[in-house]
Amino acid sequence: MRIYVPLDAAAKALGADDVAAAIRAEADARGLDVEIVRNGTRGMVWLEPLVEIEDADGRRGYGPLTVDDVPALFDGTLETLGDVEKIPFFARQTRLTFARCGLIDPLNIDDYEAHGGLAGLRRAIQMTSENIVEEVKTSGLRGRGGAGFPTGIKWETVLHAKGAQKYIICNADEGDSGTFADRMIMEGDPFVLIEGMVIAGLGVGATKGYVYSRSEYPDANAVFAEAIGIALERGLIGPDVLGSDRRFDLELRIGAGAYVCGEETSLMNSLEGKRGVVRAKPPLPAYRGLFNRPTVVNNLLSLATIPAIFEKGAEHYADFGLGRSKGTMPIQIAGNVKYGGLFETAFGMPLGELVNEIAGGTASGRPVKAVQVGGPLGAYMPPEKFDTPFGYEEFDGQGGLIGHAGIVVFDDTVDMLQMARFAMEFCAIESCGKCTPCRIGAVRGVETIDRIAHGDPDAPALLADLCETMRGGSLCALGGFTPFPVMSALTHFPDDFAPAREAAE
Secondary structure, three states, X not given: OEEXXXXXXXXXXXXXXXXXXHHHHHHHHHOOOOEXXXXXXXXXXXXXXXXXXXXXXXXXXXXXXXXXXXXXXXXXXXXXXXXXXXXXXXHOOOOOOOOOOOOOOOOOHHHHHXXXXXXXXXXXXXXXXXXXXXXXXXXXXXXXXXXXXXXXXXXXXXXXXXXXXXXXXXXXXXXXXXXXXXXXXXXXXXXXXXXXXXXXXXXXXXXXXXXXXXOOOHHHHHHHHHHHHHHHHOOOOEOOHHHOOOOEEEEEEEXXXXXXXXXXXXXXXXXOOOOOOOOOOOOOOOOOOHHHOOEEEEEHHHHHHHHHHHHHOHHHHHOOEEOOXXXXXEEEEEEOOOXXXXXXXXXXXXXXXXXXXXXXXXXXXXXXXXXXXOHHXXXXXXXXXXXXXXXXXXXXHOOOOOOOOEEEEEEOOOOHHHHHHHHHXXXXXXXXXXXXXXXXXXXXXXXXXHHHHOOOOOHHHHHHHHHHHXXXXXXXXXXXXXXXXXXXXXXXXXXXXXXXXXXXX
């Protein structure tokens, strides 16, 4: 009998390690031959720890499982969830990037290959660099880190840039509130990221790659570091990638967890051992990036999607989506919801369907008041905008952004003035300090919102003017995007900013 117990950080926080230990002890006490596999998560966090038993009839799920449930699990008297892939939250997904996450042993490269892994790399090895780049352009893949820039165009620029050494950087500095997809891949399917980075190296002529993670992810970093060692031992990376006589070396670097180091030029400064501050552009990293060499900087999800594109073909991937938003997006659902977790789907699903049907509405049972999409710098969307399809241009047309595709749901008890103040305070704390609009503007923003809270009638106009200055004058997205949550809160929820509010209190 094989029993799967997730090693994902969310599952462990909910007791997965204790459950695994209890299962081992119970099996030994009963004299049963049981293999325990620590898999990644299926992404249904409300069911964690989600344990699966595999036998001749397939895999059956049980969850959330506690230590006290373990004897009943072996007695066969515990109620089962059945096939977890038939649970509606899972069954409605289109899993391309996360196809193996939760299904396999993340550190078993043979298991990875048996479920489609390495097929994309084996195909890419037979292609020229130009054809690899063209395949990515045809897929329509856009950067999954937030900017949405076409990945193939970025690769093409680096391919044609002059440089004796080129680099691939994976931006795994996942710092947005309500996001966890990068961590899930590193913990649940690390070889897919390694495979994607090797393909990127073959495409642009880079022989060295770095994964930039953060110290807050000790479990993910430990799993990924072990995966790099296995990949080197098995010839997936190193001087002779899968016997192709092509070289690609890979290192994991861990930052201290500064939000601004998710910005590509700050990240490169940090990798070079410097303070993580923004560089003025141009020059673009594609021409003068890490150590002044041509560099591809891609988000983890972008690189983890590459193997599926090369395994199934660019046209297959491009057939999913809406307009210029091609393929699928792993959407991370969090906040006040019944069913939080990761939901990968083709672009185009309306926001309201995600919130009310997939997430099941609020956990509190109260009406939804706002949904923040795109992390702490994303706009707040009111229910009136719930018919907006999940797509880059569609959200931009409604004053929002997709960002890293984290959605955080709030019920009607939330105070939007305080949420706007939090956005400004977050920017003030996380600013690298290089440009005045971000460094000073965010501090003045907190003060101005406090003036609104105290009933100053001139403060709302001053706040709007300040936000316009930050949007246009900041060097990077930290200062430039902070106006999104602030102004969307002020625009869509004016009652929370009204002077009468103080009198009523």
